[in-house]
Each structure stands twice: as structure tokens, then as C-alpha cells.
Amino acid sequence: MVVAIDGPAGVGKSTIAKMIAQECNFYYLNSGSFYRAYTYLHVQEGKDPMDFPSVLQTAKHYVLTVDEGHICVDGKNIEDQLHTRDVDRYVAKVSAYPPLREFVNEQLRRISKDIDVVVEGRDITTVVFPDAELKCYFDxxxxxxxxxxxxxxxxxxxxxxxxxxxxxxxxxxxxxxxxALQVAQGALYIDTSYLTMGQVCEKVLSAIFTLKGE
Ligand SMILES: Nc1ncnc2c1ncn2[C@@H]1O[C@H](COP(=O)(O)OP(=O)(O)O)[C@@H](O)[C@H]1O
Ligand SMILES: Nc1ccn([C@@H]2O[C@H](COP(=O)(O)OP(=O)(O)O)[C@@H](O)[C@H]2O)c(=O)n1
Structure with missing residues (x-):
């Protein structure tokens, strides 16, 4: 089963996706961390993050793996490097480059093939997994x-x-x-502004249990 969650920054996607993954024993994937990792690796090489074709070259040079939701390069967890000011400043622009999006999307689909997964991002419910069993949009x-x-x-x-x-x-x-970030057709829309994390999690879990017929 694929549970796909989209929504804007700071809405609670990572927090809730991790809770769902733990509760349901699903694999957890954060698509944003791929864009963050490529931005980080490119800047780390001293290259210009606004030169998008060159960011794609950098991306193709590295093999990213995911270990318990953490992005690794050559087996080394680089998660701690992905939330710096530099990465924050450039990642939205870098991730707007369509060829890089295709490159990331291919990897997300490959990793998710034949497993139960909860995956979060901006276009996960609209472009990457439009046929996901459960699509959610947090706002x-x-x-x-x-x-x-x-x-x-x-x-x-x-x-x-x-x-x-x-x-x-x-x-x-x-x-x-x-x-682009938008509400997918058929998505479960949840405004989390006045809900606790537990309440948001409950709503998603309840939709999963309904789908499973539990
Ligand atoms: N419903 C909620 N109520 C209060 N705080 C929340 C809620 N959901 C998430 N948070 C907190 O907001 C912050 C951002 O959440 P995060 O999961 O990183 O968002 P996103 O992945 O969408 O950018 C975290 O510190 C998290 O604990
Ligand atoms: N599927 C995705 C995921 C992230 N992104 C971009 O990558 C950036 C970082 O993603 P993130 O999930 O770490 O963002 P936060 O909401 O956690 O700050 C976002 O601001 C988006 O611009 C994207 O374009 N498509």
C-alpha cells in the first residue's frame, strides 16, 4: 500500500508520516530530503546551486540510499547536513528544475515498488503516486x-x-x-491548524484501517 502525503512547509508531514510508518510498520520516505541532499552535495563541491543542469550532473554522480528514513551517501547518514541555511535558501529553486524532478521521481517509484510505504512531499499525490491507495493533503x-x-x-x-x-x-x-503543490483529486484534506499531532495521526490511521477493511 502507498500512503502519499502532500502539503506546505511546516504543516506536519514528516512528523505524521513517521508516526504512521511506525504504527503500521510501513517504510518511510521523505522526497524533500532527496532534493535537500542534492542541493547540499552540490554546494559542498563548491558549485553554483542556481546552475540547475550542473546540479543534475551532481545528482547523477551520487548514489543515495535510505536507511530507516534517513538519506545516506556511501552508507553515511547525511541527514544532519540537510537543514542548514544554505540548503533552505536554495532547495525550493533547485527542486523546480523538471529534469531533476524526473530523476528523483524515478528513484521514489523504484524504492516504493512492492512495499508498504508512507511517502511525503509536494507532488507525491499528484505526479509521483497519483494512484496511491491513500492520498492526503495537510494544510x-x-x-x-x-x-x-x-x-x-x-x-x-x-x-x-x-x-x-x-x-x-x-x-x-x-x-x-x-x-506544483496542489490538492490532488480524491485526497483526504486535513487542516491541521487547530489539531494536535495525535488527532491528525488518528484521522490518517482511520482512513488506512477503512481501506484495509479493519
Ligand atoms: N498538529 C500539530 N500541532 C502542533 N505541532 C505540530 C503539529 N504537527 C507538527 N507539529 C510540529 O511542527 C513542526 C514541523 O513539523 P514537520 O513534521 O517537520 O513539518 P513538515 O514535514 O510538513 O515540514 C515539528 O516541530 C512538529 O513537531
Ligand atoms: N516532492 C517534493 C518534495 C520537496 N520539494 C521541495 O523541496 C523542499 C524541501 O522539502 P522538505 O520536505 O524538506 O520541506 P519542509 O517542508 O520539511 O521544509 C520544499 O520546499 C520543496 O520546494 C519538492 O519540490 N517536491
Whole structure:
């Protein structure tokens, strides 16, 4: 079974996807971490992240694997390097490059073949797995998402600049020529603004149990 979750930054996709994966014993895949990893590896090589064809070359040079939801290069977990300011600044732009999207999507489909998986992203329910057994779209107001992100890293940027970056990333994600963030047909739409994590998880689990006939 494929459970696909889309939604904007800070809405709770990773948190809930991990909870569902644990509860149902499903494999967990975060498509955003592929785009983050390629952005990181490219910048790490001292190359320009705005030169998108060259980012694709970098991507083709590395073999990424996923170990318990963590992205690894040559077996080394690089998850800690993926949430830096540099990566945050460029990843939405890098991920708008259609050939890179195709490259990432192929890998997501290959990894998910014949397994039970919960996968999250921006175009997972619309482009990558339009036939997923369960499609979810999580939403929340930008102010609520910025507050959550701010609380995640209170030592980092102030609330106002977190909110500005969220709004900017929303704009890029919603206006991508290919793979733009949108609510898929037939998706379970959940506004998480006033729900606890447990309540969101319950709604998704209940949809999974219904599909399984449990
Ligand atoms: N329903 C919720 N209520 C309160 N906090 C939440 C909720 N869902 C997620 N969070 C918190 O918000 C932050 C961002 O969640 P995350 O799962 O990283 O979002 P995303 O993967 O969509 O960017 C995390 O600190 C998480 O614990
Ligand atoms: N399927 C996906 C997943 C992520 N992305 C992009 O990659 C960025 C980082 O993804 P992420 O899942 O780590 O984002 P957060 O919402 O966790 O900050 C997003 O802002 C999107 O621009 C995408 O274009 N398509």
C-alpha cells in the first residue's frame, strides 16, 4: 500500500508520516530530503546551486540510499547536513528544475515498488503516486506553520523571518511549472491548524484501517 502525503512547509508531514510508518510498520520516505541532499552535495563541491543542469550532473554522480528514513551517501547518514541555511535558501529553486524532478521521481517509484510505504512531499499525490491507495493533503495557516518551525529551532532565525521564508517557499512550491503543490483529486484534506499531532495521526490511521477493511 502507498500512503502519499502532500502539503506546505511546516504543516506536519514528516512528523505524521513517521508516526504512521511506525504504527503500521510501513517504510518511510521523505522526497524533500532527496532534493535537500542534492542541493547540499552540490554546494559542498563548491558549485553554483542556481546552475540547475550542473546540479543534475551532481545528482547523477551520487548514489543515495535510505536507511530507516534517513538519506545516506556511501552508507553515511547525511541527514544532519540537510537543514542548514544554505540548503533552505536554495532547495525550493533547485527542486523546480523538471529534469531533476524526473530523476528523483524515478528513484521514489523504484524504492516504493512492492512495499508498504508512507511517502511525503509536494507532488507525491499528484505526479509521483497519483494512484496511491491513500492520498492526503495537510494544510495550516502560514502563521501556525511558522510558529511550529520557530519552536523547532528557537536558537535560529526570529519568528518574522521564519514566516517570510515560509511564505516565499509556499509561493515557489505553488507556482512550479512541473510538480506544483496542489490538492490532488480524491485526497483526504486535513487542516491541521487547530489539531494536535495525535488527532491528525488518528484521522490518517482511520482512513488506512477503512481501506484495509479493519
Ligand atoms: N498538529 C500539530 N500541532 C502542533 N505541532 C505540530 C503539529 N504537527 C507538527 N507539529 C510540529 O511542527 C513542526 C514541523 O513539523 P514537520 O513534521 O517537520 O513539518 P513538515 O514535514 O510538513 O515540514 C515539528 O516541530 C512538529 O513537531
Ligand atoms: N516532492 C517534493 C518534495 C520537496 N520539494 C521541495 O523541496 C523542499 C524541501 O522539502 P522538505 O520536505 O524538506 O520541506 P519542509 O517542508 O520539511 O521544509 C520544499 O520546499 C520543496 O520546494 C519538492 O519540490 N517536491
Amino acid at each position: 495550516a495557516k502560514p502563521e501556525v506553520r511558522a510558529e511550529r518551525r520557530y519552536k523547532q529551532h528557537p536558537e535560529g532565525q526570529d519568528y518574522e523571518s521564519v514566516l517570510r521564508e515560509i511564505i516565499e517557499r509556499d509561493h515557489i512550491d505553488r507556482t512550479k511549472p512541473v510538480g
